[in-house]
Amino acid sequence: MDTIDDPSALDLAALAGPNMSPVLGRYMDRSWSHGVGHRLFDTAGREYLDFANGIAVTSLGHTHPRVTAAIHAQVDRLIGPVHAMGFSEPTVELARRLAATFPEPLDSVLFMNSGSEAIDGALKLARRTTGRPGIIAFRGAFHGRTFGATSVTTSNINYRTGYEPLVPGVYFAPYPSAYEHDGDDAKATTSSLAILRSLLTTIIAPSQVAAILIEPVQGEGGYTPAPVDFLRGLRALCDEHGIMLIADEVQSGFARTGEMWSFEHAGIVPDVVVTAKAIANGLPLSAIIASKELQQRWGRGAHGTTYGGNPVACAAGVAVLETIEDEGLVANARLRGAELSGGLRELMAEFPSIGDVRGPGLMIGVEFVRDRTTREPDGATAEAVAARAADDGLLLLTCGIHHQVIRWIPPLDVTVSEIEEALGTFERALRG
Numbered sequence: 003m004d005t006i007d008d009p010s011a012l013d014l015a016a017l018a019g020p021n022m023s024p025v026l027g028r029y030m031d032r033s034w035s036h037g038v039g040h041r042l043f044d045t046a047g048r049e050y051l052d053f054a055n056g057i058a059v060t061s062l063g064h065t066h067p068r069v070t071a072a073i074h075a076q077v078d079r080l081i082g083p084v085h086a087m088g089f090s091e092p093t094v095e096l097a098r099r100l101a102a103t104f105p106e107p108l109d110s111v112l113f114m115n116s117g118s119e120a121i122d123g124a125l126k127l128a129r130r131t132t133g134r135p136g137i138i139a140f141r142g143a144f145h146g147r148t149f150g151a152t153s154v155t156t157s158n159i160n161y162r163t164g165y166e167p168l169v170p171g172v173y174f175a176p177y178p179s180a181y182e183h184d185g186d187d188a189k190a191t192t193s194s195l196a197i198l199r200s201l202l203t204t205i206i207a208p209s210q211v212a213a214i215l216i217e218p219v220q221g222e223g224g225y226t227p228a229p230v231d232f233l234r235g236l237r238a239l240c241d242e243h244g245i246m247l248i249a250d251e252v253q254s255g256f257a258r259t260g261e262m263w264s265f266e267h268a269g270i271v272p273d274v275v276v277t278a279k280a281i282a283n284g285l286p287l288s289a290i291i292a293s294k295e296l297q298q299r300w301g302r303g304a305h306g307t308t309y310g311g312n313p314v315a316c317a318a319g320v321a322v323l324e325t326i327e328d329e330g331l332v333a334n335a336r337l338r339g340a341e342l343s344g345g346l347r348e349l350m351a352e353f354p355s356i357g358d359v360r361g362p363g364l365m366i367g368v369e370f371v372r373d374r375t376t377r378e379p380d381g382a383t384a385e386a387v388a389a390r391a392a393d394d395g396l397l398l399l400t401c402g403i404h405h406q407v408i409r410w411i412p413p414l415d416v417t418v419s420e421i422e423e424a425l426g427t428f429e430r431a432l433r434g
Contacts, residue, residue, distance in 0.1 A: 011046035029054070029399055030392060037064025040413050040420060042397065053424055054397040058221075058253050058365075058411045061280035062325055069283045069321040076317035085113070085311040092316040099323045100281075100289060103262050105271050107293040113311035117252035117278035118146025120288040121215075123305050124274050125150050125169075127292065128213035128246045131299045135170075136211040138201070140177040142223030142403065145215065145250055154215055157222040157403065175201055177220055178232040181358050181369065181377070187229035195235045208243035213274075218264040221253040224402040225367025225409045227360065233268035240273075248274040252288070253365070256280040257326050257414050260336030260363030267362060280414075283322050285315040331414040338416050339363040345425040346410070353432050355383050366410040367401070379406035390431035396424055 014033035033045040040063045042052045055061060062069060076092060084090050097111040114120040125137060139145070139154035146155065153169035155161050162168065178194035180187045202208045218233060220226040240247040249272035254264040256277070261267055263275065273296065278288030286309070326332065343359060343366055350356040350368075357371030370384040371377055381404040388398045388408055401407045412420070 011044070014045065030389075032392075039063045039065070040416065048395070050392070050395050050397050051420060051424060051427070052397045053410060053412045054399045055411055055413060056284065057279070057399065058258065059279045060284045061256060061258070061414045062283050062322060063413045063415065064284075066283060066321075066325070068325050069318050072317045072321035073285070073314055076314045080313045083309050083312050085307065090311075090313040090316070092313045092320055093311040096316040096319040096323070099320060101291065103323070104275065104291060105266075107295070108271065108275060108291050110292055110294040110297045112290045112297065112305070113316070114278075114288040114290065114307055115286045115309050116146070116288050117250075117276065118148040118151040119307075119310075120252075120276045120278055120290050121145045121154070121250065122148050122150035123290050124248050124276050125154070125213065125215070126305055127274060127290065127296070127300045128248065130301070130304060131296060132212040132244070132246060134210050134212040136206045137169075137172045138198070138206075138211060138214045139172060139174055140216055140220070141174050142177050142179075142220055142226070143215075143217055143250075144220075144222035145217075145252075157401075173201060173206055177216075177223065177226065178228050179220075179224075179226050180229060181226065181360060185358075187231065191229045191232040191235060194232060195239070198236075198239065202243070208245065211243065211245045213246040213248050214240055215248045215250060217250045217252075217254065218268070219254040219259060219361060219365055221409075222401045224369070224407045225361050225365060227259075227264075227362055228268075230268040233265065233270050237268075237270040237272075246273040248272060248276065250276050252276060252278045256322070257332040257335045258363055258365045258411070259361075260332065260339055262326075262332055264362070264365075281322065282315045282318040285312075285318050287312065287315040287319060326414065329415060334416070335363040335414050338412070338418070338421055339366065341418065342366060342410060342412070342421050342425070345421065346428075349425070349429060349432060355380060355432075361410075364410070364412050364414065364416065367407045368410065369402070369407050371406070379404040381405035384408050387428075387431045390434065391427055394427050394430055396427040396431075398428075 015031040035043050035045045042050045101109045141156050144157040145151045153172050175198045176194050178190040180190045183189035249265045275291045281287050346359045357374050358369040361367050370380040372380045384400050384406050398408050401409050
C-alpha cells in the first residue's frame, strides 16, 4: 500500500464527535478523502483497494468516467425532483432501460430512494393487490431499517430490539443454507420447503398470505445463496396458492452474481423485484419492478415519493446500465468471480479457520469457524483478518449473525491483477 506520512491529516472521526449522531454503526473509523477508480484514499494519502464499495453500491468504482460525465451533464440541466409533476428525460430513459433487463412480464418501474423504502413499497403493493395480510420472510434476512423493512429483517437482533410490536402478520421460515446441511443443496431445499409448508398448515393459511419475500442470495445474513431447486420450489408453492413472490435484489442485482439478476440462476420470474445499491453507482435511488398490470391494480396514488426518480440519480443509472452492457460486465463478474473463488478455496485448503467459501459471481462469502466439524462461527477471527487487510490496503467487510463471514464484493469491472493483489493481501492478513 502506498503511504504518505502526514501527521496533519484531518481526523474526521474526531471532528465528527461533537455533532454527528453515534447511532450509525460503522465498520471502521477511517477518514476518507477521495476515490479514484477502484481505490479509496484517506486524508493521510494512504491508498486502499476498495472491495467494499460502500456495501456493493459503487459497483463501477469511484468517479467512473462515464457515470461522472452523465452526472455533470444532468446537473447543468435539471437537479430538482419533478417526478410528481410530470416527467424528466433521464427518469423515463432509465425506466425503459431497466425494464429491458428483466424477463416478461416485469415491465413497469416505480423509483424510490433506498432499498428499505422500496421494500416497504413492495409489501404495501402485495397486501393491497391480494387483499391478504400475511407476509413470510426468512431467518437471517436483511431488508432494511424502516419500520416495515425492520419487520421482515432478522439478520441482527439489535435491529429489532426495542421496536416491538413491529408490523403484524409477519412470519419467518428458515433460509435454505446448504452450508448448514453439510454442503448439500438438496437437503437444504427439502428441509426448508418442508418447514415452509408446515408453517402454511399450522400457523397461517395460504389464503391469508400476500407475499413471500426472499433474497436469492442472502446478504448481511452471511452471503448465502439459495439453491436453485429451492427457488423453483418456492415459485411453484407461490403459484399453487396465489401468493406473490418478491425478490430482494438490492445487493445481489446488477450483474453482481454473474447474471444480471440473481433469480435468473434458477430460471424463475418473481412477481416483484426490489433493487437499489448499485443502481446509480453511489447516488440514492431504488426501484420496485413489477408488471404494468400489477402496478395498475395497486392503484394511482397508492404509494408515492418526493425524491424518488431524481433526474441526476437517474442519469447516473442510465450510465451504469450502458457500462454494464457495453463492457460485458455480467460476463466479467462471472469470470473474475470464478478466479476469486478458486483463489479463496486454495487458501481454505491451507487455513483451517476458513470453514466455507460460497456464492456466485462477485458475491462471495468466506466463513470463519473455530472448528470445521462443529462449524462453530468465529466472528473474532473474521473481524481481525478484515482489520489486518485494511491496514495493509484492502477494504473488506464482515457479515453474518456473528460477523463470522468476510464478504467479497469487488467492483464489477475488477481486473485479474486486482484479484491477484487482493488475494495476496488477504493471505498476509490470514497469516497475521
